[in-house]
Amino acid sequence: MLEKEYKICLVGNPNVGKSTIFNGLTGLHQHTGNWAGKTVENSEGVCFYNNNTYRLIDIPGTYSIMSDSEEEEIARDYICFGNYDCIVIVVDATCLERNLNLVYQILEITNKVVLCVNLIDEARKKGIYVDTNKLSKILHIPVVETVARKKKTLKILLEKVTSEVCTKNICYKDNTNVLVRNKYNENIEFCIQVLMESLTKIIEDKRLARWVAIKLIEDNKKIIEKISKNLNINFLNLQEEIKYVRKILNDLNISTANISDVLIEDIFKNIEKVVKEVIITKEEYSERDRKIDKILTSKIFGIPLMLLFLGIIFWITIVGANYPSSLLSNLFTMLEEKLSMFFDYINSPIWLKGVLVEGMFRTLGWVISVMLPPMAIFFPLFALLEDLGYLPRIAFNLDSFFKKAGTTGKQALTMCMGMTMWYFFTSQEM
Numbered sequence: 482m483l484e485k486e487y488k489i490c491l492v493g494n495p496n497v498g499k500s501t502i503f504n505g506l507t508g509l510h511q512h513t514g515n516w517a518g519k520t521v522e523n524s525e526g527v528c529f530y531n532n533n534t535y536r537l538i539d540i541p542g543t544y545s546i547m548s549d550s551e552e553e554e555i556a557r558d559y560i561c562f563g564n565y566d567c568i569v570i571v572v573d574a575t576c577l578e579r580n581l582n583l584v585y586q587i588l589e590i591t592n593k594v595v596l597c598v599n600l601i602d603e604a605r606k607k608g609i610y611v612d613t614n615k616l617s618k619i620l621h622i623p624v625v626e627t628v629a630r631k632k633k634t635l636k637i638l639l640e641k642v643t644s645e646v647c648t649k650n651i652c653y654k655d656n657t658n659v660l661v662r663n664k665y666n667e668n669i670e671f672c673i674q675v676l677m678e679s680l681t682k683i684i685e686d687k688r689l690a691r692w693v694a695i696k697l698i699e700d701n702k703k704i705i706e707k708i709s710k711n712l713n714i715n716f717l718n719l720q721e722e723i724k725y726v727r728k729i730l731n732d733l734n735i736s737t738a739n740i741s742d743v744l745i746e747d748i749f750k751n752i753e754k755v756v757k758e759v760i761i762t763k764e765e766y767s768e769r770d771r772k773i774d775k776i777l778t779s780k781i782f783g784i785p786l787m788l789l790f791l792g793i794i795f796w797i798t799i800v801g802a803n804y805p806s807s808l809l810s811n812l813f814t815m816l817e818e819k820l821s822m823f824f825d826y827i828n829s830p831i832w833l834k835g836v837l838v839e840g841m842f843r844t845l846g847w848v849i850s851v852m853l854p855p856m857a858i859f860f861p862l863f864a865l866l867e868d869l870g871y872l873p874r875i876a877f878n879l880d881s882f883f884k885k886a887g888t889t890g891k892q893a894l895t896m897c898m899g900m901t902m903w904y905f906f907t908s909q910e911m
Contacts, residue, residue, distance in 0.1 A: 495542030813846025
C-alpha cells in the first residue's frame with residue numbers, strides 16, 4: 482500500500498544532467514505536455530520508493546530566476562508560486578561556482594531544498610573534489626553527490642529527499658536554518674530592512690517578505706505583478722517606502738537598470754568564498770582555467786577573439802559544406818534522371834511524373850543537399866565549443882549587448898546558427 486504522494490520539482494542550469502536524473506528516476510512513468518498558455522514543453526513523471534509516490538516535475542533549464550526569457554520565466558514562476566513539497570536543485574560539480582548563483586536565488590524564496598551535486602565522476606577526472614559535507618553546513622540544506630547514470634546514487638538522492646524533507650521537514654524550519662544565506666552590501670541590506678518593516682505586517686513568512694522586498698528593489702514589473710496576484714498583496718500602501726528606497730539607491734548611483742547587476746555581484750562574492758572552502762582542485766588546472774577566462778572574457782580581447790572563432794567556424798561551415806553539397810546535388814540529379822526515365826518507360830501520366838519526380842523528389846533532394854552538409858559541420862563544431870566551455874563565455878560576452886534588445890546572451894548562439902543557414906541558402910540560390 483502506498484502511504485503518501487509528494488510533488489518534487491527538479492531545477493538546474495541547462496546541461497547539468499537534470500533530465501538524465503529525471504529519466505533515471507521515472508523510467509517509463511512519464512509524459513510531456515505544454516505549460517498552461519505557453520508553448521514551452523514540460524515533463525512530468527512518477528517514481529515509487531519506500532511505499533511513497535514521488536511526482537517529479539522537470540522544470541526548463543535556467544541560469545537565473547531574474548531572467549525574462551519564456552523558459553526562465555516559467556521556471557521562476559513555478560519555483561516562486563508552485564505547489565510542491567521539495568525542490569531538488571541539480572548542479573554540475575565541474576563548474577559549481579556558476580551553478581551556485583541559481584541555488585542562492587532559490588534559497589531566498591524557499592527552504593524546501595535538497596542540493597544534488599551531479600557529474601561528480603567528471604569532476605574527479607578533472608581533479609576537482611567537492612566537500613559536500615562542508616557545503617551542506619554552509620548552506621544549511623541537505624547535499625547529495627550523484628552520477629546520473631548510476632541508479633545507486635539516485636537511490637541515495639531519494640533517501641535524502643524522504644528523510645530530510647518529506648518526513649522530518651528539517652528544511653522547512655527557520656529555527657533550524659538561517660534565514661539569510663546571502664548578505665548584500667550594507668546599503669542594499671538597509672533598503673531591504675526598510676521594506677521588510679512594512680511587508681512583515683502583511684506577510685507572515687519572513688523569508689518570503691525578504692524576497693518580496695528584494696523584488697521591489699529590483700523593480701521588475703512582471704514579477705511584482707505576479708507577486709501581487711499570487712500572494713494577494715496590494716503594493717499601493719507601500720509607495721512611500723518604495724520611493725524612499727529608490728531615492729537612497731539613486732543617490733548611490735544605483736538605478737533600476739543596474740540594480741540586478743549589483744545584486745548578482747554581491748551573490749557571486751559570497752559564492753567565491755563558499756567555493757574556496759568546499760572545492761579542492763589541482764592547482765595547475767584551476768590556475769590554467771582562470772588564465773583562459775581572463776583572456777576569453779576580457780573587455781579588450783573577449784569580443785575580437787569571439788569574432789575570430791565564430792568567423793573561422795562560419796568559413797569552415799560555408800566553404801566546407803560546398804563540396805558535400807555539390808556531391809549530393811549531383812547524386813540527386815542523377816537519380817531524378819533515372820526516375821524520369823522509369824516513369825517514361827512505364828508510360829505514366831505527365832501529371833503523376835510531375836508530382837512525384839519534379840515536385841516531391843526534386844524538392845527533397847534540394848533540401849537535403851543544401852541543409853544536411855552545413856548542419857553536419859556546424860553542429861559538431863558548436864558541440865566541440867560547448868565541450869571546451871567556450872559557448873557560455875560567448876553568451877557572457879554578448880549578454881550586456883543583447884539585454885538592450887530585451888533578450889539574453891544565449892540568443893547569440895541561435896542567431897549564429899540562423900545566420901549560417903541563411904547565408905548558405907542565399908549563396909546556393911545565387
